[in-house]
Amino acid sequence: MQITLNLNGTSHHLDVDPRTTLLDALRHHLGLTGTKKGCDHGQCGSCTVLMDGRRVNACLTLACMVEDRDITTIEGIGTPGHLSPLQQQFLDHDGFQCGYCTPGQICSAAGMLEEIAAGWPSHASESLDGPFELSHAEIAERMSGNLCRCAAYTNIVAAIRQAAQGDNRREDAA
Amino acid sequence: MTRHLRVDGPNHDDRLDHMAQGVIGQPLNRLEGPLKVAGRATYAAEARPRNLAYGVLVQAAIPAGKVLEIGDAPGALAVIRDKRMVRFAAQGMARKAPKSGPDGIDYMGQAIALVVADTFEAARHAAQNLSVRYAREDVPVNPEDVTPELPPKKQSKTGDLDKAMQEAAFSVDQVWHTPSQMAAAMEPHAAIAEWDGDRVTIRAGLQMLSSNKEQMADALGIRPDKLRLLAPYVGGGFGSKLGINAESVAAAIAAQKLGRPVQVSMTRQQVFDLAHRRSETRQRIRLACDADGTLTGLGHEALVSNLPDDGFSEPVTQATPFTYQAAHRQVVHAIARIHRSCAGSVRAPGEAVGVTVFECAMDELAEAAGIDPVDLRLRNIPEAEPVTGRPFSSHKLTEALQEGAKLFGWSDRRPAKERLEGEWYIGIGMASAVRVNQLVESRARVTLVQDGSAIVETDMTDIGTGTYTILGQLAAEMLGLPADRVEVKLGDTQFPPAAGSGGSFGAASSGNSVFLACEEIRRQIAKAIGCDEGDLTLQDGMARAGNVSKSLSEVVEGTITGEGHLEPGKTEKSHRQATWGSHWAEVAVNRWTGEVRVRRMMGVFACGRVLNEKTARSQCLGGMTFGIGIALTEAMEHDRRDGHAVSRDLAEYHIPCHADVPPLEVHFLQERDAYVGPLQAKGLGELGICGAGAAVLNAIYNACGVRVRELPATPDKIIAGLDP
Incomplete structure (x- = not known):
């Protein structure tokens, strides 16, 4: 399915399987591997991202559910040359x-x-x-x-x- | 030119203390730190080759037997079944592939197939719905259901322990149990394999690339020079990535068959099934002492388990022969051959559970004899290794105990059950820390560039241990460069083969190889300016000798390359090498619920030269926290009918979380061990865990008077011992 993700201030258009989690959309489809998969079950917090400023587990969030939200990942927080x-x-x-x-x-x-x-x-x-x-x-x-x-x-x-x-x-x- | 050293004798040169740059030992930030905190360090599953396919492993649903038939996988590209697929992980430093052939099943959860699809979602769906028909065999899965093996070489007896026990003024004779435990590194095992003709590149989570290369070449049936392994960043290992495992072999086979790159990541549950577990243990400890607390006898009998024929068995009694003196001694090592998942190395194999239990027994003896637990230990520290009479390369246990007692406020300790604050009993406990030390052959290449920068290259890994940083600091110190002028390249088998990360030998082994490579470069610089290497001072990009002072750009034409090659030698046998320390804990135990909170914890450690105070401290924090887990929460339970792991993810297997860990305190003792190579540094990654759990368990006893000998000390077990 076609979705749009508002990610770190930029819109990204993606064609994903409806079963795709936000975590896998980031890692597999957008190549943004800063968000980590540690358990895929919401047990470890490695995939924590900010959604409208609030923390969520990206592994428990389907990508197609968050089209109207602003997502911030580690890549949007700072870069190696400009750390937050x-x-x-x-x-x-x-x-x-x-x-x-x-x-x-x-x-x-x-x-x-x-x-x-x-x-x-x-x-x-x-x-x-x-x-x-x-x-x-x-x-x-x-x-x-x-x-x-x-x-x-x-x-x-x-x-x-x-x-x-x-x-x-x-x-x-x- | 290669500078080679076999460590056959002592080195008292203290060379690193006499270098001018002054960066070694400094608490510098991690070299690769900015990449890690910005999410730009790329781990095993984080390369993005074009046309990548995704594979998901399928696991056996029976404990032993054969796969008879496997159904179709609609929506998948392929179901990979290949006799080269491995049944469990290679043991650390193995030179050959582990047992292969997915048709035969040795334990429940073993990988039997790989389903590959264009997307991860499609592969997962097809893998979960794959139908498999089996022929099941009945096999033992519980250690007490079989007659264990007693390998003659692993048993030892001196004097007459039975008699010493009969004649003792005070004694302890108790049995402890520890459950299966898991490394549970945060990065699940993963691999991406890609072929180019007959050559394959595999990016994976691996700790020891030089031996992993041999294992993988053997598994795939190719020459090692056709294989390149990449592991630039490894999301934790703790032993679980010492050897190649099912996912990397399956990825390589699938990529070969499909002619496109394939990624295979284990699920968290698969990590619990397929990575090595630390064997459960049954430990009987016997201690005998005379009226003044001098040990007359000690016995340590361990029962561990593993699959039939596997060469590894948890070396529970590893530190027992040399930690305390006693004339009458006995060690028993029994192995139950059962069909649970493969057992192997998990952080500090042996001492993590062996020292922990032994130190609990020492606390019980101190209580029985009415002697302070610290004093009991101080009274029984041997001058030389008992029985063999070998000298110690260095011995710091006495100092670690005395210093720790002072820093922690041990003299405030009160008898058991005397401190009650509200509904919480408060108690403190301690334990000795000890871990064997070793070096492993290691090579590195260092290149000094005319512009005053340097590059270190070795296939060593940094699994969070700080290798990038300490190797950079070493080169900077030896070559007189600011630390930020050194680039360190690791985790690629195209670089010289290193020891790898395991057994606490990584830093010292690979560090010595970098040291030697730098000595070779220094010799060439000395030659160029006409002085002896020993008279050469390198600092801030300048070379000085006598009244000559030149910048490196004048001395170096293009580049100077040196290689270092370290091998362990005679000091391995001539001296008992170990690292030493002491653990201290304060706990609160709820008198109604049996809940335990660790309020304070401190460790004092001696590990030879500290190469970076910041990363060294972090290693100790990690070990101590593993100790909290061993004491209080960690248990991988097995189903008694089929042996499979029941608590097989992070919701069921409880590793310590933020709220379980108080601010931990770490102190290092100054030490230069002359018998471990010119670096005079020893291992540190595992010392912090050895005995840490005992300090917590002994503190629980001091708080509430309950001894838990069936680890971990969960509230149900504590309540059972509390007064109603």
């Missing part, structure tokens, strides 16, 4: 080892920080109303849908925290 602040903190804190879960971790972190900013509580939150302190427990709880077998968890939490604080500092300065 979050990507730079992952690099500086060694928030990855093999790198396979990393695009999903970064997309998930970006979405998660927006959720906190929007006032969404988590299981680890002290209160339901916020504001939420970016404690280790708060970040770890909210990132638990993204598995990392190399177990860079300690460093990932540090990277996210630093990136978020960096953003705050910039806002303060502004």
Whole structure:
């Protein structure tokens, strides 16, 4: 079937099997292999992308269902020569080892920080109303849908925290 | 020119400490890091050749027997059935293909066919609907249902352990069980194969390209020089990608038959069935000590399993002969031949479960004898390897224990069940860490270019271990270049054959080969400016000797190439080589639900020279987290009727997630081991797991007074031991 995907700010016209997931559309049809397939069952978070700014598992999303949505993948977040602040903190804190879960971790972190900013509580939150302190427990709880077998968890939490604080500092300065 | 070294004796030169650039050991960011965080590093299934077809493996639904008939696959290009298809993965460093022939079935889940189609969706659909008729055989699938083999070479006995147990002031005699465990690397096994005439290029997730090449050539029946393997980025291995597996062989066969490139990716469930599992173990530990805690006897009896005739058996007792002294000793290694999936190496084969269980037993002995667990260990550290009398190449266990106790606050420990905070019991525990060390033959080529840059080439892999970065740092240090002037090319069999990533020997083995290649280049530079190589200083692109100072562009005409070739030698036998450490954990155990939360965890490690403090620390974080999984959550359960893996994906097999892992703390001890080559570096990828789970389990006991000997310590097992 013919579909159009709004991806990283560009429209792409594709001819796909209706069974094609968003993940396979990205990887097989568009050659955008930054979004990873770790389980294909929504268990690991490696395929996390942002849909209208919210994180979703691309493996549990059919490509034909998301035509009217804005999709952001890791390729739309930054490039090796121009890393986003979050990507730079992952690099500086060694928030990855093999790198396979990393695009999903970064997309998930970006979405998660927006959720906190929007006032969404988590299981680890002290209160339901916020504001939420970016404690280790708060970040770890909210990132638990993204598995990392190399177990860079300690460093990932540090990277996210630093990136978020960096953003705050910039806002303060502004 | 090739500089060759066999490590036959000690090296006390500390050469890397005397180089001028000052980059070795520094916590530099990963060289390939920008590609990884931007999603531009391309893994096995991420090449996009034109006209690519997709293959999906079909698995056996019976535990043993034969395939009689396979139906049609409408919508598919082909159903590949070929006698060259392998039944399970090659063991690490094997020189030949594993058992092949998809008609015979050795375990439930084995690959028996490959369905290929123009799209992944069509291939998956056809594979799922393929009808297969079998002739089933009855075979044993549970280790306790068979009489195990007792290979004579794997048994050992010194003195009279039975008598030592009878005469002991204090003793422990208990049995532990650990379940099958999986590497579960985040990247599922995948391959893309493409033929050009009689030559084939296979891009795959592989840890050890030099031996993988021999395995694959043997599997396909072609000469090794007709085969090129590519694995520039590997999404985790932990042993699961040591040898070639069903997907890469099937991709190559299908691509040959169809005359077009074929990609085969395992599903996550297939990874659990087809990659090697760590065998379940039954371990009986006997410990005997006198009144002051000196061990008089120790016994370690292990029962593991594997398929009939497979050469691998989990080396559970590997560290037992040299960790603690005791006059009376016994090691038993029994192998049950059963039809579960193939067992093989998973991160730290042997010590990961062997040291973990042994260290739990030591905690029980300390409790029985009324001695502090740290003191019990300190009292029993041998001067030399027990029985053989071999000297240690370096020994850091004492320091690791003492330093760890201080840093962790061990003196605050209270007796079991004394700390209750709200509904949580709080406890701390510790364990020794030990892992054997080895070198493996490795080659590398380094090219210094006139413009002051350098290129390192070797078929070594970086599976997340930091190889790109440390090899770049080594070349930069030895050649006096800023680290960003060195390009490192890995994961291509067109480069010189390396040790590969496995057994914690990758960094030291491939690092020594790069070191040697750089020494060869240094010699040529020294010759050009007329000095001894030892008097040459290379720094920031300048060559200095005495009062001569020249830029490399003046000295180098075009390029200078050096090759390094490292081989292990006599020190392998003359000295007991190992890495050492200690693990420390604080846990909270819920008094009503039995839930365990790890609140704090720390490791102290000695692994010789640290080549990059940042990536080395990350290796330890990973190992320690595997330890949390072994202690608390990880179990691949088998169906007792047919042996198949029941918990075979990431929703059923629970690897630690973010919320399971507190901020972990890692400390390194300064060490230069002279017997492991001029780098004086040892392995690190596995030490962090060895004993880590025991620190958690011992902390659980200290918190709530429950000993779990059937791992993992899930809430049901803890509740069963708590007071009602």
